[in-house]
Amino acid sequence: MGERFETEVVVIGGGMTGAGVLRDLALRGIKAILVEQRDLGHGTSTRNHGLLHSGARYAVRDEEAAIESYHENLILKKTVPGSIEQTGGLFVKVPKDDDSYVQKWLSSCKNIGIPAVEIPIEQALKQEPYLNKKVQTVYQVPDGSVDCFTLVLDVTADAAAHGAKVLTYHEVVDLLIEENRVMGVRVRDAFTGEEKEIFSKLVVNAAGPWVGKIAEQVGIPFHIINNKGMLAVFSHRFNKQVINRLRLPGDADIFVPAHDVTIFGTTGINVEDPNDFSLNREELEGMLEEGKKLIPSIHDMRLIRAYSGSRPLYQESSTNDSSGRNVSRGMALIDHQKRDGLDGLLTITGGKLTTFRLMAEKTVDLVCGKLGVKQTCTTHLEMIPNRKAKGFFNEVDMAPAAKQKLIHWAGTNATKIEASLREGHSSVVICECEQVTWAEVEAAIPENGRFHLGDIRRRTRLGMGPCQGTFCHHRAASCAVENGKATIEEANWALQQAILERKKGMGVVATGETAKQVQLMAAIYQVSLGMKEGEYEHV
Amino acid sequence: MLDLFFHEDTFEKCLKCNACVVNCPVSNETFDFGGPKHLGPELKRLMDNQQVIDDKRIELCTLCGNCDISCPENVHVSTLTAYAKAIHSELSGTKFRDVVLSNAEFVGKLASAFAPITNLAMGMRPVRKVMEATVGIPADRLFPKYRFNHFNRLYNKKTASTKRKVAYYVGCYATYNAPNVATSFVKVMEYNGIEVVKPEQKCCGVPMFANGQLKQGLKNANFNIQRFLEYTRQGYDVVVTCTSCTLALKKEYVSFLQTEDAKELASHVYDADEYLRVLMENGELNTNFAPREEKARYYAPCHMKAQGIGNPAMDILELIPGYEIQDTGAGCCGQCGTFGFKVEKYDVSMNIGNKLAKTVNDVNAEYTVTECGMCKNQLDQLTDQPVKHPMEILAEAYLVGDKVLANK
Known part of the structure; x- marks a missing residue:
């Protein structure tokens, strides 16, 4: 048996909910350790639209979710400015969509207090030239774009800055139970296989689609609907604002601008396995057919990849709704002492990316009640350090596109990046599509940690552009070896994993240029560099 | 805006x-x-x-x-x-120098009006030193000579009555610096029984595009398109002796303007040698060239390569009996229009050019053939070999061929 830790609260799951809970605990002075089976945000938290809901989407069908979303929207814009782009959003009615819904929607928005302002069609078309010229009505709402990668990283980093501990690549293999009480967790290091025990007063299960698996380990029946949605990434960011279809929420009706790409989705299919990230070409084609009604040139635009993630929808009673669209997006906080007579375990699930902070607040309120802590929540007031870099980054002499990215991105790594840039050659752009410099890549490689291109990608956007890492992956790997950040074996392993992972997402959209891109990638890695076709280990 | x-x-x-x-x-x-x-x-x-x-x-x-x-x-x-x-x-913003350089036509008009003085001044070291310091035109850069008797003074035909009719887009260089190229072209066409007219025209815009003066360049583009469409719609073919102007008329106007007019004009535009090749393919080319026992090397300007029409100059020149011409296969010359006239780009221009000069010297020949006036300028500066336009060689070959025929 390996290391043993003691703490007050163990949080299972390094997604947005877990990160939010960890930070709230830390801000209230409660000692906590977060355990995550892979990297932060491995699950649904980075497999979504990245949409900061204004609540308008749920106004008619799910008033509670709409109210929570709007409320949190306003808070997050103030407290996490570095991960949110206040793009605004449009709700657009296209011909043949139900006219009566518009009035219903409008009055619901009004009741809830979500500002929905009608704008002239010419104005909308000027702002969004790719929009269908035949749109009938356009409303503007305060939707936004969330960078879910930086959000989960920054929230966790802020928790760590307040004393919390984070163990990534540590999978929960068992809950430690003594006399109807959860005493902690046993985790296994994904790289070394070493097992560790963490003892705590409380365990918070925030494992998203995996919450059921965790509950199963202690024999608790826990029904979660894992509602898988597919999303597609366009090669460039063609819209300035979020574009929603003004109709009863359905498939393929949202386009979200995210950094230099546009993310389009989504679908909803219930799946059994939380590890089911499968992608389906027909599903994609169905989406494009629907999406055409908002963006007519959708088939002419290049798709660079697709991905899928599962919404963990909670419903006390079982349902026959296979689309999952009728299940509330509301959150569910379960005290297993009350529900199942098992002490020391809470489960928080359901909810939205937009409402993660509120979910955390409610969870930690319950934790405080159990632990007898009097501190109240402050996460609605305390800011997470902005990612915007100042001073040096405005003056440094480097290519404008890469510089602009750094100014908006450097964030908590600003000091490291600045030092590296001052040294010399690190302003060289390694990933051209997303304008990632070696300075950023270097700063994202953990000290004494594993060299993992996926982790670097989530921290820098390396390989997220149209070429999907065809060129930057081998550059980053060779720079890492040259600079003593990885051994040749580690670099080879990382390359193999990264290329397989990129290929998976490209495969399903691989027609036209992206099919050629896949071929070019194969030619470079399998032919020129002699890399073996291997299995993706997903670590 | x-x-x-x-x-x-x-x-x-x-x-x-x-x-x-x-x-x-x-x-x-x-x-x-x-x-x-x-x-x-x-x-x-x-x-x-x-x-x-x-x-x-x-x-x-x-x-x-x-x-x-x-x-x-x-x-x-x-x-x-x-x-x-x-x-x-x-x-x-744009540097004053670059605005001036981009207005090749205006400079041409002015410089050729005072040609002997201009050429003298541009050859004087102290003058050039001052120019380098004030406007940033490198003192060591050779400048093309301007001609007082420029082509606009020499030729102004506006209508043709032959079966094939050519509307000649002359371009600034052949107008003000190398009227001999323009007159040679007219003669070559005459030897083929084709009358040449010179429609009203403005600079093609290439130097403007290169200096970021896109708006001004497109104004010229629209002017040229309208003037030349008047001719093409009457059955004229548009022929050009400068490869950059040809590229502008064929491709750039279409890319920038994306108008039907631009596309219509583009479909009637030919490089001069390409046009002769069309005549050859139709069996209409006069091949009465006098034999020339000469060895030449051909240098293809980038804007010739960019047209994607192969190597028409060599296709035609090879028809001259005894004439030997070899492609240097060299890359860019480095002069690149106005680029090489800028002091801060001079080193890059020369480094590119030196590679070309080496290739040129490696090919054993008496002189170099190229269509582009700016490439010629770089070749004049970096090699001691004469540089000729294909039309000059063809006009001579026809002239001597004619005399031989007359003597028979």
């Missing part, structure tokens, strides 16, 4: 393969240039319907078009870099 959100969606096809970067003469000389891939399709991807990015390194792009030729995906790289230039000029 220029519309910074121009429509050009070929950037989506870029596979990031770097073929354009590898084939870019400037990228091969300096790291200071961001390269055609970044400043073309990559920036456009980041800017499309989003914020404008002004990258000053675009000044180093010569618009030679080698990126377009090398792109396996047919991305319109040089159209995108031309826009990047326009954006840079619009947002950061």
